[in-house]
Amino acid sequence: MSNIPEDLVMNVLSRLRVKSLLRFRSVSKSWRTLIDSPTFIKMHMERSMKIGSTVEVIHRRNLKKFYSLHLDLSGNPVRDPEELPHPFGYRYDLEDSVVFEIHLVGSCNGVLCFVDSARRIVLWNLATRKYFEIQYLRIETPKFANFYYLVNYGFGYDCVTDDYKVIRLITTYNGISECYLVEVYSLKSDSWTRFEDLVGNTYRDNHGILVSGALHWIRDDNESPIVAFDLTEEEFNVVPCPDLSGRHCWKNLGIVRGCLCFFCDYPMLHAELWVMKDHGIKESWTKVFTESKSPIHYMRPIDHSKSKITVVSEVNNKKLAWCNFEQKSITNNAPIRYINTICAVRSLEACANYDSLVGTSWKRHDGIARSSTKKSCKEF
Numbered sequence: 001m002s003n004i005p006e007d008l009v010m011n012v013l014s015r016l017r018v019k020s021l022l023r024f025r026s027v028s029k030s031w032r033t034l035i036d037s038p039t040f041i042k043m044h045m046e047r048s049m050k051i052g053s054t055v056e057v058i059h060r061r062n063l064k065k066f067y068s069l070h071l072d073l074s075g076n077p078v079r080d081p082e083e084l085p086h087p088f089g090y091r092y093d094l095e096d097s098v099v100f101e102i103h104l105v106g107s108c109n110g111v112l113c114f115v116d117s118a119r120r121i122v123l124w125n126l127a128t129r130k131y132f133e134i135q136y137l138r139i140e141t142p143k144f145a146n147f148y149y150l151v152n153y154g155f156g157y158d159c160v161t162d163d164y165k166v167i168r169l170i171t172t173y174n175g176i177s178e179c180y181l182v183e184v185y186s187l188k189s190d191s192w193t194r195f196e197d198l199v200g201n202t203y204r205d206n207h208g209i210l211v212s213g214a215l216h217w218i219r220d221d222n223e224s225p226i227v228a229f230d231l232t233e234e235e236f237n238v239v240p241c242p243d244l245s246g247r248h249c250w251k252n253l254g255i256v257r258g259c260l261c262f263f264c265d266y267p268m269l270h271a272e273l274w275v276m277k278d279h280g281i282k283e284s285w286t287k288v289f290t291e292s293k294s295p296i297h298y299m300r301p302i303d304h305s306k307s308k309i310t311v312v313s314e315v316n317n318k319k320l321a322w323c324n325f326e327q328k329s330i331t332n333n334a335p336i337r338y339i340n341t342i343c344a345v346r347s348l349e350a351c352a353n354y355d356s357l358v359g360t361s362w363k364r365h366d367g368i369a370r371s372s373t374k375k376s377c378k379e380f
Contacts (some may be wrong), residue, residue, distance in 0.1 A: 001135060002071065006034065007181060007329050008211065009031075009034065010034065010039075010040055010043065011265040013031075013034070013035065013040070013044075014040065014043045014044045014047050015047060015226070016025045016125040017264035017355055018044075018128060018355050018356065018357055019127070021035050021044070021357060022128060022360075023106065027361075030175070035357065035360070036252060036357075036360050036361060037106070038162065039355045040207040040357075041356075041358060041360075042376055044108065044356075044357055045109055045354070045356050045357070045358070048110075048354055048355040048356065049354055055070075055071045055072075055303050055352060056068060056069070056070050056071075056126075056352065056354070057069045057071065057302065057303070057312060057314060057320060057350050057351070057352060057353070058084070058104060058107070058112060058126070058350060058351055058352075059348060059349065059350040060093075060102070060103075060104060060348065060349045060350075061106075064086070064100070064102050064128065064225060065083060065086065066083075066084045066086075066102075066104065067082060067083055067084060067347070068081065068082045068084055068126065068353070069081045069082075069320070069339065070082075071312065071339070077196045080110055084126065087102065087112070087114045087124045087131060088100075088114070088116060088120070088122055088133075089104065093342075095294055096373070100116040100118055101116065101117040102114055102115070102116045102117075102119045103116070103153075103349060104209060104274070104349045104351060105154070105155060105199050105208075106153070106154060106156070106205045106207055106270065106351060107155070107158050107351040107352060107353055108155060108164065108210055109164075109351060109354070109356055109358050110126070110127060110354045110357075110358055111123050111124070111125050111164065111356065111357020111358050111359060112124045112125075112351065112353065113153070113155035113166060115153055117149070119131065119136070119139065120134075120136060120184070121133070121134040121153075121166055122134070123155075123164070123166075123187070123362075125356060125357075125358055125359045125360075125362075126353055127356055127357070128356075128359065128360055128379070130276050130359050130360060130361075130362040131359075132187070132359060132362040134166060134185055134187075135190065135192075136282075137183065137185070138192075139151065139168075139170060141198040146173050147158060149170055149171060149172040150170070150171045151168055151169065151170050151171075152168070152171075152206050152207065152208070152217060153167065153168055153169075153207055153208065154166070154167040154169075154207060154208020154210070154215035154217070154229065155167070155208070155210070155215075155355075156213075156214075156215050156231050157210075157231070158213065158231040158232050160211065160213075160232040161188065161232065161234075162188070163186055163188040163231075164186075164187040164190075164358075165184055165185060165186055165187070165190075165231055166183070166184070166185040167182065167183070167184055167185075167215055167229055168184075168185075169181075169182055169217065170182075176298040180241075181194065181195070181196065181328065182194070182195040182229070182236075183195070184234060184235060186195070193234075206218050206252070208229070208363075209254060209255055209260065210243040210255075211254045211255055211258070211259065211260040212260075212279040212280075213230065213231055213232060214228040214229060214230045214231060214237075215228065215231065216228045216253050216260060217228045217229075217253075218251050218252060218253060222240070222248075224238045224240075225241055225251055226238070226239040226240075226262070227239065227280060228276050237280075239260070239280060240274075240280075240281075240282035240366040241262060241282075241285075241287075242262060242282075242285035242286075244264060244272070245337070248266070249264040249265055249267075250264065250265040250267070250297065250298070251264045252298060252299075252300055253264070253300070254299070254300040254301035254302065254313065254314075256275050256288075256301045256311055257275075257305065257311075258278055259275050259276055259279070259306050260275070260276045260279060261273060261274060261275045261276070261288070261301055262274040262275075262276070262285070263299045263300070264296065265296075265297045265351050267297070269292070270291055270292045271290070271291050271296055271297070272287060272289070272290050272291075273287070273288040273289050273299065274286065274288065277287055281371060283326045291375040296315055296316060297316055298314070298315065298316050298317050299313050299314065299315055299316075299323070300313060300314040301313045301323070301353035302314065302350060302351060302352050311323050312352075314348055314350055315320070315336070315338075317348055318348055319338055319339070319348065320338070320339040320348070320350060321336045321337060321338045321339060322336070322337040322338075322339065323336050325344075
């Protein structure tokens with residue numbers, strides 16, 4: 001095998017599933033080095049996303065159980081939902097252990113990001129079953145913030161620096177004053193950076209949406225409700241929102257075919273879904289549908305089928321559904337097909353997952369956090 005050109009070996013191996021590649025790492029030291037190399041991992045990931053045969057959706061059933069649902073690219077379930085091993089490991093396997101609520105806050109390149117109610121963060125590759133526990137950083141709030149604080153998370157990949165980053169947006173209150181802090185964890189440097197920045201009040205449980213190298217959140221600002229954190233520059237920018245038919249509506253973000261989408265519900269009136277086809281350009285917002293007296297009050301598109309006509313979405317925080325956006329109507333032409341997720345709870349957290357080799361060398365990590373502080377990158 002030593003006479004086979006490495007380019008040919010890479011080309012062949014990059015077409016295989018992760019399960020097979022993990023076995024082939026034992027063939028030889030050269031193969032292990034090749035399969036673990038950043039170049040090969042990127043090549044395999046790009047190919048998996050292009051030719052993948054299924055869409056894998058991870059969703060939460062209750063406080064601490066997660067399931068994997070495989071859908072074919074026409075939108076049909078391949079098999080029943082499968083319960084996943086716990087992302088935080090053995091500590092949650094004990095029946096008499098303290099129950100920590102766990103949230104799925106994002107996914108990128110086959111890596112899932114989980115946060116529990118103790119503020120512990122784990123990056124988990126479902127394909128390799130490897131996980132990385134991010135070093136804990138205690139949330140430090142100003143002395144005046146003696147009432148409470150809210151934390152919003154985001155997770156994404158910076159293609160310029162080849163780095164995975166976790167973002168924490170912290171909003172503190174004391175009934176009169178507010179303070180906004182931003183903390184960024186870099187997997188490459190294994191350290192946190194704290195920014196003293198004004199980002200505006202974000203909504204509770206509003207996890208960042210990764211589009212075009214930036215994480216997006218909704219904040220309490222009717223004029224400029226969308227903010228984006230550029231993962232490379234590590235600065236915030238305001239993203240122009242579409243021309244809405246009214247100011248007072250429930251808003252949330254999602255992703256459709258790689259584009260940022262904006263859903264707004266005007267209670268008792270109608271719902272709208274917009275897609276930004278050219279990121280950052282206000283004029284590129286396109287209205288996908290408007291529905292009067294819509295039965296859907298919340299929609300977050302997650303991933304699309306092979307035809308790109310149907311999109312799997314969270315609906316009303318309780319269900320997953322395939323939505324056909326080309327029909328321009330939710331109720332009249334019945335473009336929504338609900339997916340059996342065995343998930344009968346008051347809320348739903350879901351994201352797409354892909355066959356990926358990212359983190360093949362991860363090991364259990366515990367430690368004392370290192371951090372540095374920077375001044376505001378950009379003020380609004």
